[in-house]
Each structure stands twice: as C-alpha cells, then as structure tokens.
Amino acid sequence: MKRHLIKIFGIVTAMIINYTAYSQSNFSSNLIGSGVVVSDLDRSLDFYINGIGMVKAYNFTINEEFSKRSGLSNGVAVEVSVLKLENSPNANEWKLMSFGNKQTESKPDYIQDGTGVQYITINVKALNPVIKRLKEQGVKLLGSTPTPLNENLHFVLVQDPDGIFIELIGPLE
Missing domain, CATH: 3.10.180.10 (2,3-Dihydroxybiphenyl 1,2-Dioxygenase, domain 1)
Structure with missing residues (x-):
C-alpha cells in the first residue's frame, strides 16, 4: 500500500509541476507565425501550394498608414498571403509577401x-x-x-x- 501511495504521489507531483510550468508561460498561443518577403509572390505561392502541398488559409493587407506607424516599412502597403500545412486554427502560419523587389x-x-x-x-x-x-x-x-x-x-x-x-x-x- 505504501509503495502504491508513493507512486500516486509522484504522478500527482509531476502533474502539478507540468501545470505550473504551462500556466507560467508568457505566451497566449503555442503557435509561431513566420513572415517571408519573397521576390515573386505568384512563383512562391505556386511552389508552396502546388509543390510542397500547403494550403492558402487567407490573405490580408497591411495598409500604408499601419505599415509606417508600426515600423514594418516606410509606408508601403503590402498584401500578405497566409499558408498553412492544414487549414485549422492550430496550424502555424507561413506568411508570404512581396514588395516587387528582385532577389538581392x-x-x-x-x-x-x-x-x-x-x-x-x-x-x-x-x-x-x-x-x-x-x-x-x-x-x-x-x-x-x-x-x-x-x-x-x-x-x-x-x-x-x-x-x-x-x-x-x-x-x-
């Protein structure tokens, strides 16, 4: 009986430690979104969707005002295409955008x-x-x-x- 109680105590202790570590995280999500500036958006979308097999989840636009105010650019608007490995809320985002610049x-x-x-x-x-x-x-x-x-x-x-x-x-x- 004593060995059984020690085993249960160990399991409960591990659960408390794991819960405490998780609840002390500074992050509101366990996902990472990555933004990639590409030279040719259409060519990159073709590669990732038709080659790799990602799915296009959605698009959004960063307008000139937000772009400048946020420090993302000097006021250039950009369309962002968001790809995922699967279209679910629990999938990381691979965000592609292009400013029309040639690869340097x-x-x-x-x-x-x-x-x-x-x-x-x-x-x-x-x-x-x-x-x-x-x-x-x-x-x-x-x-x-x-x-x-x-x-x-x-x-x-x-x-x-x-x-x-x-x-x-x-x-x-």
Missing part, C-alpha cells in the same frame, strides 16, 4: 552560407507524392536525397524560389 543575393548553396532564417522543417505523411509534385515543377532535390534517417523516415532537401531551404521528413510511401 544569390541563392545559398548550403545552409551555412548565410545567417538568419535559412531553413524550415516540414514533416509529411509520405514523401513520394511531394517529390513527384516538386519534380514536375522542376525543383531540384539537393544532396543525395531522399536519404534514410532510420528504417521508416527519409530526409529530402529542396530550396524555395528565393533560396530558403525546406527540409522534408517522412516515410517514402
């Missing part, structure tokens, strides 16, 4: 060739359909990918039209 730097050859956000990781249910769509778009698979991670999972590396590396991880089928 060449695409990096490797992740270590730059600083800042260089890559994202997307876990998929099956890699082969994604690989097929990407190849149909003329997207090059980088390295010797797909490369096995273990007996079930494989790793594929590609780049979006502006050079952001996309790691795709999942089973082949």
Whole structure:
C-alpha cells in the first residue's frame, strides 16, 4: 500500500509541476507565425501550394498608414498571403509577401552560407507524392536525397524560389 501511495504521489507531483510550468508561460498561443518577403509572390505561392502541398488559409493587407506607424516599412502597403500545412486554427502560419523587389543575393548553396532564417522543417505523411509534385515543377532535390534517417523516415532537401531551404521528413510511401 505504501509503495502504491508513493507512486500516486509522484504522478500527482509531476502533474502539478507540468501545470505550473504551462500556466507560467508568457505566451497566449503555442503557435509561431513566420513572415517571408519573397521576390515573386505568384512563383512562391505556386511552389508552396502546388509543390510542397500547403494550403492558402487567407490573405490580408497591411495598409500604408499601419505599415509606417508600426515600423514594418516606410509606408508601403503590402498584401500578405497566409499558408498553412492544414487549414485549422492550430496550424502555424507561413506568411508570404512581396514588395516587387528582385532577389538581392544569390541563392545559398548550403545552409551555412548565410545567417538568419535559412531553413524550415516540414514533416509529411509520405514523401513520394511531394517529390513527384516538386519534380514536375522542376525543383531540384539537393544532396543525395531522399536519404534514410532510420528504417521508416527519409530526409529530402529542396530550396524555395528565393533560396530558403525546406527540409522534408517522412516515410517514402
């Protein structure tokens, strides 16, 4: 009986610690939205929607006044297209916008060739359909990918039209 009570006490203590850690978070959401400025919005939307398989969740416009007042730009309006892996409130947002600027730097050859956000990781249910769509778009698979991670999972590396590396991880089928 004493061993049983000690086990229950341990479980309750762990639950209290986990609840306390969660309730002390400074964040009102566990999601992160990432904004990416692209050189060609249509080309990037095609890559992410028709190649990777993301869904377009919604659009919104940042007007000139808010853009300047918020410090996002010097008063340039921009349309933002929000993509998700699935159209649900619990999915992270990949926000694409373009100011019509040409890409100022060449695409990096490797992740270590730059600083800042260089890559994202997307876990998929099956890699082969994604690989097929990407190849149909003329997207090059980088390295010797797909490369096995273990007996079930494989790793594929590609780049979006502006050079952001996309790691795709999942089973082949």
